[in-house]
Every structure is written in C-alpha cells, then in structure tokens.
Amino acid sequence: xxxxxxxxxxxxxxxxxxxxxxxxxxxxxxxxxxxxxxxxxxxxxxxxxxxxxxxxxxxxxxxxxxxxxxxxxxxxxxxxxxxxxxxxxxxxxxxxxxxxxxxxxxxxxxxxxxxxxxxxxxxxxxxxxxxxxxxxxxxxxxxxxxxxxxxxxxxxxxxxxxxxxxxxxxxxxxxxxxxxxxxxxxxxxxxxxxxxxxxxxxxxxxxxxxxxxxxxxxxxxxxxxxxxxxxxxxxxxxxxxxxxxxxxxxxxxxxxxxxxxxxxxxxxxxxxxxxxxxxxxxxxxxxxxxxxxxxx
Numbered sequence: 370x371x372x373x374x375x376x377x378x379x380x381x382x383x384x385x386x387x388x389x390x391x392x393x394x395x396x397x398x399x400x401x402x403x404x405x406x407x408x409x410x411x412x413x414x415x416x417x418x419x420x421x422x423x424x425x426x427x428x429x430x431x432x433x434x435x436x437x438x439x440x441x442x443x444x445x446x447x448x449x450x451x452x453x454x455x456x457x458x459x460x461x462x463x464x465x466x467x468x469x470x471x472x473x474x475x476x477x478x479x480x481x482x483x484x485x486x487x488x489x490x491x492x493x494x495x496x497x498x499x500x501x502x503x504x505x506x507x508x509x510x511x512x513x514x515x516x517x518x519x520x521x522x523x524x525x526x527x528x529x530x531x532x533x534x535x536x537x538x539x540x541x542x543x544x545x546x547x548x549x550x551x552x553x554x555x556x557x558x559x560x561x562x563x564x565x566x567x568x569x570x571x572x573x574x575x576x577x578x579x580x581x582x583x584x585x586x587x588x589x590x591x592x593x594x595x596x597x598x599x600x601x602x603x604x605x606x607x608x609x610x611x612x613x614x615x616x617x618x619x620x621x622x623x624x625x626x627x628x629x630x631x632x633x634x635x636x637x638x639x640x641x642x643x644x645x646x647x648x649x650x651x652x653x654x655x656x657x658x659x660x661x662x663x664x665x
Contacts, residue, residue, distance in 0.1 A: 379425070379473060382418045383480040386469050389414040391485050391552060395542040396515040397528075404516070408461065415465045422472040433471055440464060482559045486573065489541075489556050492549070493576040495526030496539030500579050503537035515544045538581045550582035557588075561596055570596075 393407040393414075440460060447456040470478065502525050509522035509529075521530050527539040531546055538546040553573060560570045574589050654660060 378476045378480050379421055380480065382421050382473050383477050383484060385414040385417045386473065386477070386481045387484045387488070389465065389469060390481070391488060392542070394548075396513075396521055396544045397542060399516050400513045411462065411465050415468055418469050418472050427472060429471070437464065437467065440467075479563055482556065482563055482565065485556055486560060486565070486569070489553055490569075490573060490576075492527070492539075492541035493553070493573065493579070496541060496549075496579050497576060499524040499527040499529075499539055500537050517544070519544070539579050546580040547582055547584065550577055550580040550585040550588075553577040553580070554585060554588040554592075557592055561592065567596060 389411050393410050395407075398406040398410065440463065444457050444460040448454050507525060509524050511523040512520050513523070515521045515530070519530050521528050521540075521544060524537060524539075527537075527541060528543070529538055529540045529546060530544065531538040531540075539549065540546045541549040541552070543549045543552070554577070557570050557574050560566075560573075574585075574592065577585050577589075
C-alpha cells in the first residue's frame with residue numbers, strides 16, 4: 370500500500386538532499402573538478418535547504434542545536450585526546466546530513482526516496498547493459514583514479530574497479546560494486562519503511578545482483594523476511610535469477626563467475642573471509658578495550 374504524504378513538499382530541498390546523499394559521493398567530482406569538490410557542493414546543498422527552511426518559518430529547536438553542539442564537542446575532544454584532527458574533519462558529513470534531514474518535512478524525505486529510486490534504477494539499467502556488453506567482448510573505454518588511489522575503469526553506462534575479461538561488476542557512479550550495492554539496499558530499506566510500491570523495490574533488488582555482492586544477497590534475504598512477502602512467486606523469481614547466474618557460470622570457461630560470486634558463499638570463503646575479519650576485530654578489541662572508544 371502506497372503512503373500518500375500530505376505535508377508541503379519542497380522540490381528544491383528534495384533535490385539538494387538527493388544530490389548530497391546519492392551523487393556527490395561519486396569519485397567523479399574530485400577527478401573532474403578538484404579535491405574537496407564534493408564537500409564544497411555539500412555545503413551548497415545544506416545552505417540551500419536551510420535558507421528554504423528559514424523562509425518557510427521553520428524553527429530549529431534548542432534540543433537539535435544542543436545535539437549539533439555536542440557532536441562538534443565530542444569530535445573535538447576525540448581529536449585532542451588522540452592527537453588526530455581527522456576526528457574533526459570526518460564528522461562534517463554527519464553534521465550536514467543531520468541538518469538536511471531535520472530541516473525538511475516527512476513529505477520531502479518521501480520525495481527524496483522517489484527521486485533516488487528512479488536514479489538508482491537508471492544506474493542499474495545502465496549496469497545491466499554494461500554487464501551484457503562485457504560478456505560479449507566490449508570492455509572498458511577509459512579510466513581515472515579514485516581519491517583512495519585505486520583505478521576506476523569507465524565502461525559503457527557504468528564505472529567499476531573490478532572487472533575481468535568477459536565479466537564486469539557494475540558500480541554505477543560509485544567507486545566500487547560494494548558501494549553501489551550499499552545504496553541499492555539502502556533505497557530498498559527506505560522504500561520498505563515508507564510503504565512504497567513493493568514490486569518496484571524487488572525489481573531494484575533483483576537488478577542489484579549484477580554487483581555480485583555477497584552482502585547484497587544477505588540483505589535480500591533479510592528484506593524478504595522483513596517485508597513478509599516470502600511467497601511462491603518471489604521464490605521462483607529469485608530461483609530463476611540464481612539459476613541463470615549458475616548456467617552462465619557453467620558456460621564460463623575461466624570460472625570467473627563461480628570464483629568471484631558463487632564460490633564466495635561456501636564455508637570458509639563466505640564473503641571473501643569477511644567473517645574471519647569480524648572475528649579478528651572482535652578479538653583485537655577484547656585485547657585492547659580502549660580502542661572501542663578511540664579507534665585504532
């Protein structure tokens with residue numbers, strides 16, 4: 370059942386939040402413009418939203434302002450104690466996000482999710498085309514360097530830093546396929562919470578399998594339980610997609626699909642050893658409990 374918000378919607382605020390949350394994280398901005406371009410554009414987004422809120426006679430409560438102050442204070446204390454200024458620098462996006470979300474109505478947030486859903490769906494369709502083209506021999510057409518120093522290759526209608534001869538893991542406009550999967554799953558979760566069209570949500574999730582992300586499959590399982598729509602049709606659709614991937618894997622002479630996707634669901638290889646990494650981090654925290662508060 371689709372929920373119909375009744376509050377006033379600010380389209381300009383909705384697009385500003387959408388750009389901040391779903392577009393500016395792309396590594397293309399530092400590459401095209403300059404290092405720090407994404408943050409500069411995020412500041413522009415928050416200024417636009419706050420000015421619209423003030424013009425609409427929106428009142429910022431004292432509790433919210435105190436919360437912002439406490440976040441700033443805690444980051445400064447952590448930076449001082451640890452002698453690491455990154456605690457102050459990295460907090461900027463949390464502050465901007467908090468101000469953006471607080472400054473708009475529920476209906477505007479609903480509008481943001483609608484815009485983001487269409488945007489992610491376009492990226493998924495582009496990724497699907499690129500995925501098929503890579504299988505028939507059309508590889509990357511260029512590359513650029515991500516802010517983290519890793520090469521990001523440009524394909525037809527998508528980016529990716531993970532690709533082999535005959536197989537591509539689309540990453541949309543993001544720096545790697547796992548990040549793309551994160552945004553896909555985030556949109557699915559938001560659509561579920563807002564009671565938006567469930568069929569479209571599942572189309573987005575099923576197309577998201579192109580990322581070959583283990584975490585994406587795990588999320589889909591939890592999403593199915595949360596939405597309480599585990600029926601025969603859903604199981605058949607998921608089974609057909611998974612069967613298709615298996616058939617392609619069998620036809621793939623180099624076994625790339627099996628090694629890079631299906632094989633990662635087996636025993637000790639689950640998620641490329643991420644569970645083992647979680648265990649190591651847990652044990653490390655047990656031996657160094659002070660790092661739970663300060664970081665490593």
